[in-house]
Amino acid sequence: MTATGEAAPLRVRVRAADGTARDDGWVRTAHRPFAARVGEGLMIAGGGTAIGVLLLPIPLIHLFGIMVALTTWWFGLQRLRTDTVVVSVGGTCPHCDKVETFFAGFGRKRFRLPISTSCPTCSHALTLEALSP
Numbered sequence: 001m002t003a004t005g006e007a008a009p010l011r012v013r014v015r016a017a018d019g020t021a022r023d024d025g026w027v028r029t030a031h032r033p034f035a036a037r038v039g040e041g042l043m044i045a046g047g048g049t050a051i052g053v054l055l056l057p058i059p060l061i062h063l064f065g066i067m068v069a070l071t072t073w074w075f076g077l078q079r080l081r082t083d084t085v086v087v088s089v090g091g092t093c094p095h096c097d098k099v100e101t102f103f104a105g106f107g108r109k110r111f112r113l114p115i116s117t118s119c120p121t122c123s124h125a126l127t128l129e130a131l132s133p
Contacts, residue, residue, distance in 0.1 A: 007031070012113065014091040017125040025091025025128050027104075029084050029111045037083065041076035048072020084111040095124040102126060 007029045014025035048069045055065025086109045090101040102117040109115075115128040 011131055012089075012091070012115075012128045013131050014094055015127045015129055016094040017127075018095065020094040022092050022094045023131060025089070027089045027111070027113075027115065027128060028087045030087045030107075031084055032082065034083075037080050041080035043076075044079055045073045045076030048076075078110075079108075082108070082110040085109060086111050086115065089115060089117065089128055091128070093119040093122060093124065093126065095119060095126075096122040098122075102128075104128075 009026035009028045012025040012027050013021050013023050015021040048071065052065040052069030056062045085107060086104045087107055088101060089104040092099050096119060098121045100120055104115055104117050113128065113130045117126050117128065118124060119126055
């Protein structure tokens with residue numbers, strides 16, 4: 001994935017599953033160029049279509065191949081629509097009070113709040129929310 005234009009960290013609220021929250025979280029995002037999104041979307045859709053075409057001569061199994069092709073086209077279109085992705089997230093866990101970087105995908109997750117994750121230290125479920133103005 002090629003991402004350019006990494007934005008300044010966006011401040012967010014880190015809320016634990018038990019309701020406690022801290023306002024010192026951050027989300028770092030990046031913009032993906034249109035050409036990279038088109039290339040990745042076509043690669044996903046093309047791979048599924050190739051599998052579907054290979055399965056066409058096999059009786060009954062070809063139905064599965066058609067569904068694979070249609071599903072990968074849907075995933076390819078979703079990848080095309082994703083112009084801003086989450087690069088990294090972090091903050092202080094309200095449950096264990098440790099400053100951590102939280103897992104939020106492999107740099108391909110569409111940026112949309114709230115983001116569900118967990119603390120790598122205490123494994124407590126966390127939600128990153130937008131700060132109220």
